[in-house]
Amino acid sequence: MSNDIAAGLYIHVPFCIRKCPYCDFYSVTDRSLISDWLTAFRQEVSLYEGRFSSFDSLYIGGGTPTLLNGSQVTAVMESLWSTVSLLPDSEITLETNPDDLTQENLALYRQAGVNRVSVGAQSFHDEELRYLRRRHTARQTKQALSMIRAAGFDNVSVDLMYGIPGQTEDSWIKSLECALSFDPEHLSCYQLTIGEGTVYGEMAAQGRMVPLEEEKERRFFLLTSELLTERGYLHYEVSNFARSESYFSRHNRKYWQHVPYLGLGPSAHSFLNSTRWWNTRSVTEYCQRLAQGGSPLAGEETLSEEQYFLEALYLGLRTREGIDKTLATGHDCILDQLQSAGLVRVTEERIIPTREGLLVADSLPLLFTN
C-alpha cells in the first residue's frame, strides 16, 4: 500500500449493444450518444486538472469500451494526456468483448497505450453464453484470445462466471481449462450474482429463477480456488487470481486499499482524502450538465473515522493481504474462534482470511466492530 501513492483513473464507457440480464453496471444501448459522451468526457477531465498528483493506472471499463473504435479510444487517451499526468509504466487496462475484437482495432488500442486487456469471456460453452445473453460464442473468444496474444499483449485477464443455471462442475472446469490454455496472466472468476435491478433479479423475485444453494456456491468457489492455486495462480482477492504479484490488478487494488482514484463518466465513483463522490448515472444528464458548464456530480460523502475503519475491515478481509492486527484489538475471543474454525490465519502483524474465510467475507467485518 505504501508504494501505491499514485492514484488510479477509471473511465466508464456507458454503452452496450444490449444489456446482459445479470449486469448491474450502468449502460445504455443508444450508441448515437457516443459522440456527445466523448465531448462531455473531455469537459469532465478538464474539471480535475491539478486535483490529483499523478496516476499509475488507467482502467477503461463499462459498459462495453470496445464499442469505441480505435480512433475514439485514441481521442479519449489524447484528452487525458493533455490534462492529467499518467506515469510511465502505468497499467492501462481495456475491458473488451470478444466479438468486438479485430486485428485492426487491437493494433490501434495498443498504439493508444493499452497494455493490459481484460476479456469478457464468461464461459466457453455456447449454451451458457446464450443463457447469459452474450453476443459472442466460445469460438469467438478463443479467436479473440489468440489475436490478443498475436497483437503482442503480454498482460491478459479473462473474466469467467460460475453459478450459471444449468452449469455443472464439469462444464465449469472445462471453461477454466479452456481459459488456462491461453496462459492468462490474470483471471477474474465471478459467481453469478442475482442483483436487484437486473433482469435476473426480477426473474428471481418472481420465482422464475432459483439462485444456487449455499453448498453448491461453496463447492464452485473452492473448486475454482483449488484448481487455480494448483496451476500456480495466487488467489489474491475473493474473485481474482494472478500468475504472480506483478500481475495483481494494480488498478483494482486501489479500490481495496483506500488509494485515491478518479472515476470519469456516468455513474463513476472517485475517492480522495477520505471523500468519495460519484457522478449521475444518466448519460443524457451527464452530457447535458457538462455541456452547460456544470458538474455531473450526483453525490458525495466524507468518511468518518468509524466508516473508514469499517471499510478498511471489509475491504481488507476480502483480500489475501488481510487486515492489520490492530484493527481487531479487543476481539481476541472472536479471533480464537475464527482461527479454530479455520477461517483466518493470524501472523505477527496481520489477520488473513483463509480460503474458507474468503467465503464468509461479507460477515467477518462485523465481528470486529463494537
Next chain:
Amino acid sequence: MQNIRNFSIIAHIDHGKSTLADRFIQYTGLIEERQFRDQILDTMDIERERGITIKSQTVTLPYVSRSGQEFELNLIDTPGHVDFTYEVSRALASCEGVLLVIDAAQGVEAQTVANLYMALEHDLTVIPVINKIDLPSADVDRVKEEIENELALDPEEALLCSAKEGIGIEDIFEAIINRIPPPAGTVSNPLKALIFDAHYDSFRGTIISCRIFDGSVRPGETIRLMAQASTHKVEEVGVFLIDRKPRKELSAGEVGYIIAGIKAVSDTRIGDTITIDNRPALKPLAGFKVVTPVVFSSLYPISTDDYHSMVEALEKYKLNDAALVYEKDSSAALGQGFRCGFLGLLHLEIVQERLEREYDQSFLMTVPSVQHEFVMHDGRRVTVDNPLYYPDPASIKSSLEPFIKATILIPERYMGAVMKLCMERRGVNSRFSYPTPGRIEMTFEMPLAEAIVDFYDRLKTITQGYGSFDYELIDYRESDLTKLDFLVNGEKVDALSIIVHQDRARQWAVQVCDRLKEEIPRHQFKIAIQGAIGGKIIARSTVSAFRKDVTAKCYGGDITRKRKLLEKQKKGKKRMKMVGSVLIPQSAFVAVLRSDDEQ
C-alpha cells in the same frame, strides 16, 4: 356529608368499567364535549391501548338528583387486575358502595367473583350493573341467573345499561344516591385520612389521593404519615374534577388530594393514615400493610453504554411507582443490570413497556422468578429470588416454593383441557363447583412459579378466550427444586438460568434449547446450545454454520453501498448480546418466555 357518596366501579377486564366512567363524566358535564376522549381516566398510553386501568383515578362528579338535590359523587376508579389487589382494597376501603359491572354477553367471570368478595369484606353496598345490553349476543336473563347463583345477589336489584350507547346512566346515578349510604365520620375529631393512591407530578411532587374519615385538613397544617412516621407541611388540598381543583379544606367524608412537598411516591405508602402532627389520631386506620414483590426479573441494558441512562430512568420511574423495587445485579453474560421485584406479571409487563416507551430504554429481561426458600443442612434458611444466588446444592437440606390458590371459571366443555393444563403445571387439590348449568368454577393449588410464565395466555388459548383466572398466595411448600443453566458454545448464559422443579427441568430445557436455536442467527461457525443441571447436559440443540455469503464483486461503485449495508447490520448488532463469540439477539431472551404452541 349527607350529600356525598363515595363509590367505586369493579368489573372483570373488558366488561366496560372505563366506558361507564366516561359516560358518568359526560353526563355531569365535567368536561366539554370537544375535549372528551374515550377512557378519559386512563391517562397513560399503555392503559388506553390495552384497555385496562393501572393507576387509580378519582373524580368528583356533581349530580343533581331527579328530586332536585345536589350531590357530590366521588368515583374512585380502581386498577382491574389481581397484581394490584392491595391498591384495589384500599380504594374500596375509601368507599361506601360499589357498582359491580357485568358484561351482558360474557356474564360473571373469575374476577367478578373475586371483586365481589372484596367488596363484601369491606361491607360495601353492591349495586349489580349489567352492561352492554345493546349487544346482539346480550343475554340478560342468563346473566341475572348467574348473579343469583354465582354471586348470591338479588337479580332484581341489577340495573341494565349500555355504557357505550349511554342507556340507563341516570338510573345508575339515582341508585347510587338512594342505595349507597352517605359517609359517616366526625369533623371535630383528629384527622384520619386513608391514602389509597399517590401520583407523581413533576412540578408538585407527590399528589396523595385520600379519603378523609375523621377531622379535616387544610393548607399550612403539618401532617404526619403514621406508618411512615414522617411529617410534611400541607401546600394544597382539593378535589379532582378531572383536573385538580384546590379547596380551602378537605373534611370528613370527602375524597380528594393533598400536596405536601413530598418528593417521591415511594415516600408515601398506600394504606397509610394521615393525621395532623400536633393533634394526632390515637390509632391509624386498620388494614395497613407493606406490599412485597412476588415476581422477580433482571433487566440488562442492551448496550453497556446505556447503564447510566437506565439508572436514571429507573429512579424517575420509581418516583411514580412505589411498588417496583430494584437493586443492582450483574451477570457474567450480560454485564451490569438490575434485579427488580414486581407485584405480579402484569406489573412486570407494565414496567417493561413504560420503561421502553416513556423512558426510551432498551434492555433485556430475564425469565421471571418467584422467591424460593432453602433450608440448609446447618439449619439456616436462605431466601433466593435470583437464580444467580442459588446455593451450593450439596448444602441444601430442603427447598420450598410459594403456592397459590387458583380460581378458574370456564364453560364446562373446556374442563378436560384445563385439567390437563392444571396437571402440567403441578396443580393439586382441585375442586369443582357448578354455579350455573354449563359453567364450572375450578379451584386448585399450584406453585406460583407455574403461573407466572405463560399460564394465563395458555389458559386463554385452550378455552378460546372464555376462561378467566384469579389467584391468591397461600403458603410455601416443600418442593424438589434444581437449578437449570444454559450454555452457548460452552459459555454459560447466566441470565437464562432458572430455578425449576426437577420434573419440569427437562421440558423447560428442551424448549429453551429449541427457541434459542430458532432465534440465534447462523454464525460463521457451528454453535452448540446446551441445557445443564450441574455438569449434566439434559438438552441440546445446534445452530449450523453458514459457510458462504461473500459477494463476488467489490469495485468503485460497490464500496459505499456495501458499507451502508454493513452499517445497517451493525445497528442490528447493537440489539444483540455477545456471549463469548456468539451474538444472541434480544429476541432470543424474549422467545424463551413465549407461549408454547405445540403443547
